[in-house]
Amino acid sequence: MGQNQAMTKAWLVLVVTIAVIGLSACARSDGGGRSDAATATPVSPAATLVPMTGDAILIETRVTDARRHTGEILGALLIGESAFCSGGASSGSSQGPTITTTFTCAEGTLTVQYAPTQRSLVQGAAWMVVSGTGVFDGLHGGGSMVAVFDSEDPDSGREVFTGTITP
Numbered sequence: 001m002g003q004n005q006a007m008t009k010a011w012l013v014l015v016v017t018i019a020v021i022g023l024s025a026c027a028r029s030d031g032g033g034r035s036d037a038a039t040a041t042p043v044s045p046a047a048t049l050v051p052m053t054g055d056a057i058l059i060e061t062r063v064t065d066a067r068r069h070t071g072e073i074l075g076a077l078l079i080g081e082s083a084f085c086s087g088g089a090s091s092g093s094s095q096g097p098t099i100t101t102t103f104t105c106a107e108g109t110l111t112v113q114y115a116p117t118q119r120s121l122v123q124g125a126a127w128m129v130v131s132g133t134g135v136f137d138g139l140h141g142g143g144s145m146v147a148v149f150d151s152e153d154p155d156s157g158r159e160v161f162t163g164t165i166t167p
Contacts, residue, residue, distance in 0.1 A: 054166035061073055100112070110139070112127045112128065127144070
């Protein structure tokens with residue numbers, strides 16, 4: 001019985017090792033055999049630095065019209081463990097490469113700026129708080145954002161903003 005257990009353990013170690021190697025290889029692409037990494041423009045490391053103090057922030061949006069900078073907040077805007085902005089909307093404008101987006105909520109507004117440099121369906125940039133009203137008044141901070149647009153309809157997509165906010 002001891003020899004069977006040793007053989008079973010050896011096979012288990014081999015199977016787990018193969019699975020880990022396979023999963024790490026899949027992490028390098030989108031899983032469909034193609035990777036957009038070669039076409040994306042890297043973001044400067046200095047542009048992605050986020051303050052390490054304050055509360056984490058997470059904003060997820062569905063872009064309804066990229067040309068008009070309109071969208072809706074998915075779920076809630078999260079700051080720390082508090083949820084705000086259920087049913088909120090996003091709107092904005094652009095001047096040159098800089099986009100100004102305002103998240104409008106029942107609790108107030110939060111305005112951020114960012115400037116994605118990629119001209120592709122996947123874009124990313126550092127963002128910073130410009131102003132706020134209501135519960136967002138006086139907040140400072142920023143982080144990173146990523147937008148992924150639909151190849152069938154490049155005016156629609158999703159955005160995710162993450163970072164750190166301080167009062």
